[in-house]
Amino acid sequence: MLFSEHKSRKGENRGSIEVICGSMFSGKTEELIRRLKRAQIAKLSIEIFKPRTDTRYDESAVVSHDLNSIQSTPVDHSSAVLLLGANTQVVGIDEAQFFDDNLPDVCNQLAQQGIRVIVAGLDMDFSGKPFGPMPNLMAIAEHVTKVNAVCVQCGNPAVYSFRKVANEAKVLLGEKDIYEPRCRLCFHAD
Ligand SMILES: Nc1ncnc2c1ncn2[C@@H]1O[C@H](COP(=O)(O)OP(=O)(O)O)[C@@H](O)[C@H]1O
Numbered sequence: 001m002l003f004s005e006h007k008s009r010k011g012e013n014r015g016s017i018e019v020i021c022g023s024m025f026s027g028k029t030e031e032l033i034r035r036l037k038r039a040q041i042a043k044l045s046i047e048i049f050k051p052r053t054d055t056r057y058d059e060s061a062v063v064s065h066d067l068n069s070i071q072s073t074p075v076d077h078s079s080a081v082l083l084l085g086a087n088t089q090v091v092g093i094d095e096a097q098f099f100d101d102n103l104p105d106v107c108n109q110l111a112q113q114g115i116r117v118i119v120a121g122l123d124m125d126f127s128g129k130p131f132g133p134m135p136n137l138m139a140i141a142e143h144v145t146k147v148n149a150v151c152v153q154c155g156n157p158a159v160y161s162f163r164k165v166a167n168e169a170k171v172l173l174g175e176k177d178i179y180e181p182r183c184r185l186c187f188h189a190d
Pocket residue numbers: 022023024025026027028029030031063064065066148149150151152181
């Protein structure tokens with residue numbers, strides 16, 4: 001599937017929702033940044049949002065594990081995305097799993113206003129359960145892209161984020177110190 005930067009003709013509503021999902025280290029943020037930078041090259045106006053709680057690499061920028069980055073606005077609630085994203089052509093959202101349950105409705109409203117909305121997030125938490133608003137976002141999206149990491153145990157495609165520490169909290173920020181991507185077989189082996 002190719003994602004297009006084409007501009008709407010006058011009066012034509014080209015709003016849409018794209019979801020990029022997968023495990024940790026699967027390339028969600030890289031893919032989000034790639035699509036947003038192409039939109040910038042096409043001279044479309046863009047606004048990017050992430051949850052304020054996600055301070056792993058930077059307070060405000062969206063940063064991939066390979067340290068590619070793009071400036072963003074940290075927000076506390078999806079309502080801020082609706083307010084701040086309303087007057088732009090493309091809206092990008094990273095770490096969508098941490099947003100409140102109203103995010104799908106916000107994305108729908110933005111798409112109805114003609115905005116291309118691109119959302120990236122973890123589809124499953126460390127226990128293999130659907131994460132936050134992600135399943136509902138995937139249900140209403142025009143396009144869903146599931147990316148895979150490489151299983152660190154066996155080298156097969158990985159769809160799970162295995163937590164290496166004993167902590168049952170749903171939200172636990174971290175990197176390779178706490179998580180490793182695993183395939184189905186290796187995820188359920190431990
Ligand atoms: N086990 C792994 N499988 C795939 N990529 C990995 C792995 N470990 C590190 N990486 C790196 O992580 C990058 C993806 O980072 P990023 O886009 O931030 O992922 P995500 O947002 O899905 O966590 C890859 O391009 C690769 O260089």
